[in-house]
Structures are given as C-alpha cells and as structure tokens.
Amino acid sequence: MARGKQTFGKSSKGGWVQWLGLALILLLIDQFTKVLIVGNYRLGDSTFVTSFFNVVRVHNTGAAFSFLADAGGWQRWFFTGLGVVAAVVIIWMLRAHPGQKLFSFAMACILGGAIGNVIDRLMYGYVVDFLDFHWNGMHFPAFNVADCAISVGAICLILDELLRVRRT
DSSP states (O other), X not given: OOOOOOOOOTTTXXXXXXXXXXXXXXXXXXXXXXXXXXXXXXXXXXXXXXXXXXXXXXXXXXXXXXXXXXXXSHHHHHHHHHXXXXXXXXXXXXXXXXXXXXXXXHHHHHHHHHHHHHXXXXXXXXXXXXXEEEEXXXXXXXXXXXXXXXXXXXXXXXXXXXXXXXXX
C-alpha cells in the first residue's frame, strides 16, 4: 500500500513520537479501566446502567467476538504474538508516515488497543471485557476500551484509504 510522497520537514520530523503518545494514552485508559473491573467485579458480575447498557466482567480467551475462544490454549500465544508483530509493524509505519494525520491517528489507535489486549493476554491469559450493550434481549459481545480504539482506528484507516483513492 503506497502512502504517497512524504516530506520530512520541520513539522513532521520526529512527529511519530506524538502518535506513540496517543497510543500510550489509549493504552493507559484501557489498562486503568480493566484494573477497576478486575478489582471490583468477579467473573460474571454485572451492573445495570441503562436499558441498553451494563458493565460486566467477561473473560475472552479468543479474538474478536470470542473467535477461537475454545481452541485449547494455543490461541493465547498466537494472538499475543500477532499483537506484538502488529505493534512492530505499526511503529515502523508511524515512523515512515508521521505527517499523514488521519493515517497516523488510525495507526496510533490500533497500536494502543493492540498492546492493551496483549498485556491482558500476558497477565491473565485472557482479555478482560466489560462493556455490554444490548437491545430487545439481544447482547452485542462485551468489549473494552482497547477494542474501541482498534475499531476507531480501523474505521479511520478505511476512511484514509478512501480519501487517498479519491485524490488520485
């Protein structure tokens, strides 16, 4: 995926560090909220907040939507490794394209979320999820701040690509 011509002038030189800062902020928010959940909820505990939202404590040993959650344990290390490789690639991409704001924002969001979930897998062997949205008896799979950051990043990455294609 070509990212276009990059200029490394005064405004973008070293600018990738600001994107690492954003990733760090998202990571800290993610880990802080998970510490609150782990410290105050037992597995399966739930607090009613609104008619469509609960705070719960759920453990996800798989990936998105609990994909491979019952795979026998190997998935913990697979998804941990995948997260580490993704983090390295994202940092490389941030260094190469710090001046591309939407792209770098997207990458920083994905980076912060990916590292947040990797930390969970290393510390607990699962990802701590706690945001539970539901409607009319149907529940969306519980998720966390890291998942939100990854989703926002993915949407922004798609938007960045659509805008880039439109300019050419």
